[in-house]
Amino acid sequence: MVTAEAGRSHIVVVLYGSRGDIQPGVCLALELLERGHRVSAAAPPNLVEFARTLGVGEVYPIGTDTHTAWSSDEAADSRSRSPIARICYALKTVRDGFAAFDRSLTGLFVGDDAPLRDADLIVAAPLCQDRCLAVAEKLRIPLVVLRFGPMSENGVLGAVPGLTDSWSPEWKRRSWRLADRVTWLATGWNEASFRRRLGVPRVFGPLPKRLSALGVRQIQAYDPAIVPGVAEEWGAVKPVVGFFDLAPEHRAALGEWGGDRAELVSWLDTGEPPVFVSFGSMPIDDPDHLIALFSGAATELGCRVLFTLGERRGVDPLNPGVYYAGAMDHSGILPRCRAAVHHGGAGTTAAGLRAGLPTMICSVTADQPFWASRIAALGVGYGTRLRGLTGAIVRDGLGVVLSPEAAAAARRLSDQLVAAEKAVAAAAATVEEVLVAAS
Incomplete structure (x- = not known):
């Protein structure tokens, strides 16, 4: 349960992937800091200093170096070989990366010495949603999800660009349900393993369906003008707020x-x-x-x-x-x-x-x-x-x-397009609404 006042809560932003996956979360973290919250962030080791340079002082490394994994000599060699070799390398890299991510996440949140065990709310970037949902359940705190594209069920855009463009709204929704089911069949075992590690109940079915059933707020960090009609269909549960960007003073810090x-x-x-x-x-x-x-x-x-x-x-x-x-x-x-x-x-x-x-x-x-x-x-x-x-x-x-x-x-x-500062402010306001509702 959230016990802190919404105006001074401990919010943890969990980020994973390349810089493009990390920067929007850092933008939100900086806005939440400006609003007086205590904000911690978790990011891949190669991007910890990036977040700190921008002003997020409390940043913890999580998982593996996401740049080296895909730019090493081994990675380049796999791309020059057969499609099977490329697939095998990709699967191994993803598997090893998430094994390291799971170890790091558990160490940060679970146990008497875990530095983030007192979190009041978790914000999860796209690659971290299933793990962070399990951690939030373990700690009995709310979760907010960040999305960088309209990658969940809707009747405006289908799951396969081009192929589903001419489909009816109902069939576009069905394409997402099918895609979610295929993803669950391919990766659900991995989520199940992590949930066993944490000792939280087993789950069944695709993550998007469970997030919706739980009423988890899913901030859509891209512009409604890019995907007309989606914002109206989703409403407040999946607010389409606009693209995030760093303020000029933060950009200047990067040089x-x-x-x-x-x-x-x-x-x-x-x-x-x-x-x-x-x-x-x-x-x-x-x-x-x-x-x-x-x-x-x-x-x-x-x-x-x-x-x-x-x-x-x-x-x-x-x-x-x-x-x-x-x-x-x-x-x-x-x-x-x-x-x-x-x-x-x-x-x-x-x-x-x-x-x-x-x-x-x-x-x-x-x-x-x-x-x-x-x-x-x-x-x-x-x-x-x-x-x-x-x-x-x-x-x-x-x-x-x-x-x-x-x-x-x-x-x-x-x-x-929505001004970047307005988009980030709208996202921060959503996070605060969830904190107030949970307190």
């Missing part, structure tokens, strides 16, 4: 300019706005090949390119219309660009759309194909897969995002 800031600003000032090309934390086996594809197509189309890809830095000595940088602050650089090309992570997609940029998404995994399908459906870009990318596909995609029609549509959509 992300990807290299020589003065040189980059000078390059931006001396020509037309470039196309921004980045694939975030996605493992890229041959960045030089991707660079050649995009720089070649850009040269044909007469536009400049800013890459945050690979190890090169500075102006290309053979092509002054190409600049190479490291990871950088999207909110600072994207408004100075003409279009964006990326992997389709929810955070990168949001940053590009908020900057009013037509977008080409070359998806890799998870929810990325969904975002690729949405930007195409909304008329603000072009969606494809990264695997099998060719020069012809790149030229077609850039042709779409560089068109006046896509640029105008992207500007219109940008004007409709």
Whole structure:
């Protein structure tokens, strides 16, 4: 039971995955800190310092290094072999990662010496929902879930982008129920094992159905304009609040300019706005090949390119219309660009759309194909897969995002998006409502 006053509660935000999975949770943690709560966070070891640098002082490592797991030599070798080898490596990595995650989570919350045993509420990111539900039951405290895409039952969008687009609302709902059942059959044993470890009752059936039955609030951290109709269908139980982003002062703390800031600003000032090309934390086996594809197509189309890809830095000595940088602050650089090309992570997609940029998404995994399908459906870009990318596909995609029609549509959509500070504030208010109801 929650015993603390809602105005000074101990809220724990549990995060797992890549930086794109972590940053929205950090945004919410910072807002809750501003509101006077005690906030702890759990994050992969490689992203603990990221959260601390932004101002979340109480951060605990959980699970394994999520970057090394997918960018190691072993991972690269598996991707260069047969599909079976890739699947086997992925299964082993996921299994080992969640075994470490389970050990860490138990140590943080359960037992007399557990540092987070006095939590009043848990906020769980998408990859942590089933485990955090079990922990919340163990501690008899409420749970709030964060979602970065509309990945649960609804009658607006089906479970398989493209295939289910023309289905009726009822059949779209059925597609989600089928997808949830398949996921449960494939992974339910893993959740059952963790629940036995904690000593909480056994459960039956898919997690989304159980969350709904329990009335767990599921904050949808993406914009209602991207998925019109979903917010109205779900209502207050699954509030669609808007995309999160860091406040400028928190962004400044990261100091992300990807290299020589003065040189980059000078390059931006001396020509037309470039196309921004980045694939975030996605493992890229041959960045030089991707660079050649995009720089070649850009040269044909007469536009400049800013890459945050690979190890090169500075102006290309053979092509002054190409600049190479490291990871950088999207909110600072994207408004100075003409279009964006990326992997389709929810955070990168949001940053590009908020900057009013037509977008080409070359998806890799998870929810990325969904975002690729949405930007195409909304008329603000072009969606494809990264695997099998060719020069012809790149030229077609850039042709779409560089068109006046896509640029105008992207500007219109940008004007409709919820301001990031309002989205985060709405999410924090939801958390506080749950605290008050449970106290």
